[in-house]
Amino acid sequence: MQRVAGKKAAKIAVYALSTCPWCHKVKKLLSDLGVEYFFTDVDQASEQEKPALMDTVKKWNPACSFPTIIVDEKKCIIGFKENEIREAARV
Secondary structure, rough: EEEEOOEOOOOOOEEEOOOOHHHHHHHHHHHHEEEEEEEEEHHHHOOOHHHHHHHHHHHHHOOOOEEEEOOOOOOEOOEEEEEHHHOOOOO
């Protein structure tokens, strides 16, 4: 996971694909909001890392669609849902 610096609010982890426009929108929104978050582009991960990453995605999002956003390891937001993301970021 790569860390993007910002103010600490919720613990936000974004599982994304490097080619997904909705994933780019989520990362841009979080950056624009100025909150700290962590992300990984699953398609760019090593072959050794991918199974564990996909297991995590599948645990929260059985459809394994992207982006999958995990908030405080309690809530999952699937897709670009701006209002839910803003609320989760506590902005």
